[in-house]
Amino acid sequence: MVSDKTIGRISVYRRLLKEVAAKGETNVFSHQLATMAGCTPAQVRRDVMTIGYSGSPARGYDVAELIDSISAVLDPPEHEGIALVGVGNLGRAMLSYFVGRSPRLAIVAAFDEDPEKVNRVIHGCRCYPVNDMEQVIRERGIREAIIAVPAAAAQDAARRLVSAGVNGLVNFAPVRLWVPDGVYVENVDVTMALERVAYFARERVQERV
Amino acid sequence: MVSDKTIGRISVYRRLLKEVAAKGETNVFSHQLATMAGCTPAQVRRDVMTIGYSGSPARGYDVAELIDSISAVLDPPEHEGIALVGVGNLGRAMLSYFVGRSPRLAIVAAFDEDPEKVNRVIHGCRCYPVNDMEQVIRERGIREAIIAVPAAAAQDAARRLVSAGVNGLVNFAPVRLWVPDGVYVENVDVTMALERVAYFARERVQERV
DNA sequence: TTCACGCTGTGAATCGTTTCACAAACACTG
C-alpha cells in the first residue's frame, strides 16, 4: 500500500520532526521539512498525504500530531524485539547504536559463536550461543533480525532465523540472501555504497570541467 | 550518464562474477546473473548494454571480459585512498571489512579524537588525530571519506573533509549532511533500514491472511 | 549445408514515482 520509498522518507521526517519539537517549535511547513530532509516540498506533502495526515494551509503541520501519525504507520502495535546475529565490531556498533533508542524497536538478543562473548551482556544485551538461536527466537517471539556476520555465514544465519519465525532481515553481509516469499530483506551493502561514491565523486568533478 | 541504480547493480554483478569465475566458469547468461543478483534478465542485459559491453547470443557473457568492462567503469583510473573518520565499533568494522579487499579503493587514513587510538595502527591503518585531518587529506590527495562518528559530530567532520578536498562521502550518521554542490553523499541509514524492515515484515504477514 | 534452438541487444510499452500547478483554505491586516 505505502511504497518503500515513502516509508523510508517518513522515517527520516520523524527524526527531523523530533529535532524540531526539541527546539520548541509546534508547527512546521512542508518546505522547511523538505529543506531538512533534502527533498522537495511537493514530495513532503505527497508523503504526508499518503499516510493520511492533513495540515492546515495557514500553520502547516502540527509537529506533535505529524510525529504521531508517522508513528502510527511505522511503529509496531506493541513492543517488538529484534535479534542480532554476529557480535563483531559491526554487531557491537549496532548494539551501542540502538541501545535505549526506541522503546518499540530494540535489540533484545544477540548471537555469536565466540565462547568469549557467549553468555555475557554487551551494551545491555545478552549474548547467546548460536546453537540456541531457534529456541530464543521462538520464546521471545522475535520477528526481525540484523545479520552482521561474515559473508560465508550469512545465508545459514538467514535460513535458521527464518525457520524460527523471523520474517524481516537487515543484512550487512555482501551476499544476496535466499529467503522464502513473505520474508522482507533490506540489504545494507557498504561496498556498493563506497564504489558508488567513488564513481559519482569522479563524475561530478568531470562535469565541472 | 549512468544512473546510480545501474552503478549499484553493476557493483553487485562484479562481485557475483568473481564468484562465478572462482568456480571456473568462463561464460554466464543474463538469466543466471539475474537469478544471483535478484533481478530480471532484461535488467541485466540493459545494465550491461549501458556500460557498453556485448555478449554473444550463443555463449552469453564472457566472465573475465565483463568483469573488466565493469571495472573500467567503477574503478578509479589509479589507486584512490579513502579516509575514515571515527574509529569506534563501526569504524573498526569498516577497517576490518575493507582491509586488503580492493587494491584500487582502500582506507589509507583514519581519524579519531580519542588519544588512546591516535597514532596507533588499527587493522593496518594509521589513526591520526582529528586535528591533522586537513593536512593528511591534502598530502595524500584523498577524495573520498567514510563518516562513522556520532550524529552530533558528523556535520563538522563533513565540512572539514570537504574543505580539504574530499568530494565523495559515505555517511553512517543519522543526519542529513549539508555539503556544497559537486560533493556526492551516500547515506547509510540503519535506523531507516530497520524501521522499513519492521514495517514490511508486518505488511507481508498481513497480506497472507 | 540447412535447420532449429536459445540467447543477446534494443525500440517501444509499461509502470511507479516525482513534480507541476492551481483551487480551496486560513490568518492577518486595515
Added chain:
DNA sequence: CAGTGTTTGTGAAACGATTCACAGCGTGAA
C-alpha cells in the same frame, strides 16, 4: 468585513526506470 499573501491537498503531467517482445545471430545437430 473584504483584501492580501502564503500554504495545503491533489489531479494531471512529466520523468525515469523497468519490462516486454521480437529481430537477428551464432552454435550445434543432422
